[in-house]
Amino acid sequence: MENKKNYSIIFIGIFNVLLFIAMITYICVYAYTNKIEMMDNGYNAHQQLLKSQNIRGNIYSRDGEILARTVTDDEGEEVREYPFGKVFSHVVGFATNGKSGIEKFSNYYLINTSLSLANKVKAHENEEKYMGDSVYTTLDAGLQQTAYEALAAHKGAVIVTEVKTGKVLCMVSKPDFDPNEITKIWDELTEDEDNTQLLNRATQGLYPPGSTFKIVTALEYYRENGDSYRDFSFNCTGKFKSGDNVINCYHGENHGSLDFTKAFAKSCNSAFASMSLDFNRSKFESTLNGLMFGQELPWEFGYSKSTAICNDELPEGDMMQLAIGQGTTLVSPLHLNMITMAIANNGTLMEPYLVDSIQSDDGKVIKKYDPSKYKDILDEDEARFLQEQMKEVVEVGTASKLKGLSYTSAGKTGSAEFKDSTSDSHAWFTGFAPCEDPEIAVTIIVENAGSGGEYAVPIAKRIYDTYFDAE
Numbered sequence: 400m401e402n403k404k405n406y407s408i409i410f411i412g413i414f415n416v417l418l419f420i421a422m423i424t425y426i427c428v429y430a431y432t433n434k435i436e437m438m439d440n441g442y443n444a445h446q447q448l449l450k451s452q453n454i455r456g457n458i459y460s461r462d463g464e465i466l467a468r469t470v471t472d473d474e475g476e477e478v479r480e481y482p483f484g485k486v487f488s489h490v491v492g493f494a495t496n497g498k499s500g501i502e503k504f505s506n507y508y509l510i511n512t513s514l515s516l517a518n519k520v521k522a523h524e525n526e527e528k529y530m531g532d533s534v535y536t537t538l539d540a541g542l543q544q545t546a547y548e549a550l551a552a553h554k555g556a557v558i559v560t561e562v563k564t565g566k567v568l569c570m571v572s573k574p575d576f577d578p579n580e581i582t583k584i585w586d587e588l589t590e591d592e593d594n595t596q597l598l599n600r601a602t603q604g605l606y607p608p609g610s611t612f613k614i615v616t617a618l619e620y621y622r623e624n625g626d627s628y629r630d631f632s633f634n635c636t637g638k639f640k641s642g643d644n645v646i647n648c649y650h651g652e653n654h655g656s657l658d659f660t661k662a663f664a665k666s667c668n669s670a671f672a673s674m675s676l677d678f679n680r681s682k683f684e685s686t687l688n689g690l691m692f693g694q695e696l697p698w699e700f701g702y703s704k705s706t707a708i709c710n711d712e713l714p715e716g717d718m719m720q721l722a723i724g725q726g727t728t729l730v731s732p733l734h735l736n737m738i739t740m741a742i743a744n745n746g747t748l749m750e751p752y753l754v755d756s757i758q759s760d761d762g763k764v765i766k767k768y769d770p771s772k773y774k775d776i777l778d779e780d781e782a783r784f785l786q787e788q789m790k791e792v793v794e795v796g797t798a799s800k801l802k803g804l805s806y807t808s809a810g811k812t813g814s815a816e817f818k819d820s821t822s823d824s825h826a827w828f829t830g831f832a833p834c835e836d837p838e839i840a841v842t843i844i845v846e847n848a849g850s851g852g853e854y855a856v857p858i859a860k861r862i863y864d865t866y867f868d869a870e
């Protein structure tokens with residue numbers, strides 16, 4: 400009896416020891432695999448300790464320009480300085496009054512240091528703080544400055560990406576703010592509910608896509624009809640009526656006799672509204688899902704989900720509105736740029752990213768972010784079909800201001816109405832260049848400006864000019 404009792408005690412003891420070891424192992428593994436999230440937690444006092452020991456690291460553009468650094472003011476206090484002021488305000492973000500942008504995304508590395516022991520000893524002997532690790536971004540200072548100036552006083556957004564890598568070269572949002580003044584203007588920015596200066600319109604803004612959505616509608620038509628799209632014909636009188644539903648072309652323009660390519664190039668609302676009535680609703684819904692509408696995007700920063708609804712219950716009038724990017728359809732510039740990237744990259748979407756590497760102050764690479772394929776959202780044949788359609792928009796259509804330059808380009812314009820019973824519209828352009836071997840994708844929205852061809856395309860031209868002149 401005594402032996403059985405002893406065995407029970409031993410068994411319970413061993414079980415408790417194993418349970419304790421398992422718990423400790425779990426805690427250690429969790430702490431290691433989630434060290435960045437734990438460090439960035441606002442309740443973690445260790446950040447203050449690191450701040451007392453380390454100087455917050457710098458943030459650089461891909462061409463070596465300093466986008467953020469820590470300096471000492473006249474009172475001997477450390478302050479965060481942003482040499483470009485408002486130009487990178489949303490994408491780089493700020494590090495006081497909370498954090499945003501790259502400052503938030505890379506906070507763990509910026510507040511830590513990976514200096515060699517010898518350099519730490521040297522700093523300690525000089526009674527200096529250790530320099531934190533620096534962030535090298537994918538952003539191009541020249542492109543960013545060009546896009547910022549081109550957008551001028553308009554509200555809107557610009558995003559430029561490398562189609563083969565996913566690197567984000569430029570991200571501008573207006574209205575903006577000066578991160579150097581963030582502490583002074585914080586109350587002004589946050590107390591007024593109508594103030595949207597902190598909103599990154601490139602990733603969080605949602606807009607009716609207007610005629611840029613005809614890229615999606617054209618894809619669906621091709622998927623359902625294949626090469627017989629060449630047999631498509633439509634006579635545009637400036638409007639299309641089905642039952643009680645009427646779709647007007649932009650400013651009531653009469654496009655006359657059209658084949659498919661010309662209908663796309665001229666951005667004929669009537670033709671696209673007409674073709675949508677014959678779509679298989681289930682197939683179109685599948686296409687929308689495959690293009691990530693209502694889905695998660697491969698993007699590690701904050702963003703808003705796009706919406707485009709198609710089902711058997713959708714009224715005919717709403718189906719026609721969907722086909723031309725109006726009604727309840729909403730998209731972010733980021734999402735539209737991803738679709739454009741995939742078209743330019745023969746159907747393959749690379750995950751867009753902003754941080755290229757983390758390096759110590761003495762030049763050691765701590766972490767490298769490499770290009771990563773997300774998935775094929777189109778097959779190669781579909782991508783080439785859309786490439787050809789978008790080339791014609793420049794050659795004979797609404798983006799003709801990009802024709803005859805030292806480089807070739809392709810794209811789609813949009814003039815997206817956003818108020819009922821008015822002619823107010825946002826100006827869109829999304830496209831890529833060069834056509835022969837696409838390198839960059841550019842997406843632009845200019846709020847309440849009017850025609851995409853008149854207001855967004857010239858901005859794209861300035862961006863392309865800067866990019867290709869720098870090569």
